[in-house]
Amino acid sequence: MGRVTRRHAVLRIAPGEAIRRSDTLAVEEPLEIRLNGESYLVTMRTPGSDVDLVHGLLYSEGIVKERSDIVLARYCAGSGPDGVNSYNVLDVTLASHVSGRAAVRRNIMTTSACGICGTTSIDQVLRESPYAMDAEVRVATELVLSAPMRLRRHQQAFDRTGGLHAAGLLGLDAEMVCVREDVGRHNAVDKVIGWAIQQQLLPLRQMILTVSGRASFELTQKAVLAGIPVLAAVSAPSSLAAELAEEAGLTLIGFVRGETMNVYTHPDRISWSANGQIRLNT
Numbered sequence: 600m601g602r603v604t605r606r607h608a609v610l611r612i613a614p615g616e617a618i619r620r621s622d623t624l625a626v627e628e629p630l631e632i633r634l635n636g637e638s639y640l641v642t643m644r645t646p647g648s649d650v651d652l653v654h655g656l657l658y659s660e661g662i663v664k665e666r667s668d669i670v671l672a673r674y675c676a677g678s679g680p681d682g683v684n685s686y687n688v689l690d691v692t693l694a695s696h697v698s699g700r701a702a703v704r705r706n707i708m709t710t711s712a713c714g715i716c717g718t719t720s721i722d723q724v725l726r727e728s729p730y731a732m733d734a735e736v737r738v739a740t741e742l743v744l745s746a747p748m749r750l751r752r753h754q755q756a757f758d759r760t761g762g763l764h765a766a767g768l769l770g771l772d773a774e775m776v777c778v779r780e781d782v783g784r785h786n787a788v789d790k791v792i793g794w795a796i797q798q799q800l801l802p803l804r805q806m807i808l809t810v811s812g813r814a815s816f817e818l819t820q821k822a823v824l825a826g827i828p829v830l831a832a833v834s835a836p837s838s839l840a841a842e843l844a845e846e847a848g849l850t851l852i853g854f855v856r857g858e859t860m861n862v863y864t865h866p867d868r869i870s871w872s873a874n875g876q877i878r879l880n881t
Contacts, residue, residue: 602626602646602686603780604759625762627782632656633675633690645763645781648790649674649689652781655793657691659821661727666797668697720816721843730802730826732848738807738829739870740860742773746809746831747855753778754811766791769807769831776806784812785821792825802826814853816840823847828868831855836863 609622628646632639632653644652650672657663675688750767753775766787767778779790788810795803807829808822814832819840822830829850836844836853844851844864851863862869 602628623759625782628687631688633688634662635693636690639691642783642786644783644786646686648779648794649686651779651790651793651797652786653689653691653793654796655789655791655821656786658792658796659789659824663693663697663796664729665801666799668694670694720839721846724820724823724843725846728823728826728847730804730824732823732826732828733804734848734868736771736804736828736868737870738771738850738868742769742771743807743829743831743852743855743860743869744858745773746807747811747833749773749775750778750809750811754780763787765811767809768795768803769809771805771807775809784810784815785817787811788818788821792821795825804828807831813837814840814851816843819843819847819849819851823849831860 603626604623605626606621607624609620611618611620626645627643629641630644630649630652631641642656653672654663654666654669657669663669669691671692672689674684674686675690676684746767746769749769750765753767754763754765763780763782764784764787765778765780766784768776768791770776777791777794779787779794781787781790788808791808795801803825806827808827808831810818810830810832812832813834814830814836816837816839819830819836820843823843827849829852830844831852833855834853836851841851841863848865850865850868852860853863854861
């Protein structure tokens with residue numbers, strides 16, 4: 600739809616000069632999600648891959664388990680001014696076997712200010728996760744270190760705006776099979792997992808989830824629910840993300856930059872080779 604970016608007038612101030620020019624911004628618009636015609640939630644996102652987003656979001660919220668749980672997802676006509684389709688309202692028709700109780704359930708544990716303690720949140724994720732982590736998966740250090748660069752190659756909108764997060768599914772064969780961008784890091788992850796649901800690829804036991812920012816509890820939760828064994832982030836993880844990864848058997852890696860990275864949980868999954876020994880700083 601060509602609505603990922605938008606031009607905006609700015610005053611560029613630099614030493615000794617001020618220039619009026621046009622800048623490119625990442626688009627952020629609301630998406631109302633309706634379930635069987637009833638409003639469910641409104642989320643802010645970058646337009647594009649909305650059907651992927653809905654599949655991933657409803658999966659992480661425990662409403663759908665597989666592609667067949669969604670019969671149809673379509674934009675509502677006449678949802679914008681003057682009856683024009685705004686492409687900001689998506690109606691999802693759920694299959695009859697999806698219970699009505701699940702259809703109206705909001706999983707509030709994914710918000711950072713919901714008042715639920717960390718232990719309760721972790722226990723809930725572990726109870727709801729349908730897949731066990733594959734303990735036999737081994738990932739080469741070089742592949743993990745290359746993940747941000749491979750992700751960056753697919754960030755076309757970021758090249759124009761500098762204002763979008765990205766998430767990618769990197770196969771153990773070094774193929775980046777899916778990349779999505781969004782103003783929300785959680786949306787980007789929902790989009791790639793939603794794509795995988797539609798391709799009937801879950802569980803993603805042979806994938807590395809690569810994210811362009813930090814690794815929050817919410818992103819770690821989404822990786823666990825999708826059966827992803829490794830989460831690699833360019834920035835830092837949160838303490839609760841590390842706790843969840845440890846309990847769930849997920850290898851959580853942060854600060855993947857250049858030739859270095861920090862492996863926070865389950866380092867045995869990483870194939871590390873060097874002439875020297877691991878040095879412990881006390």
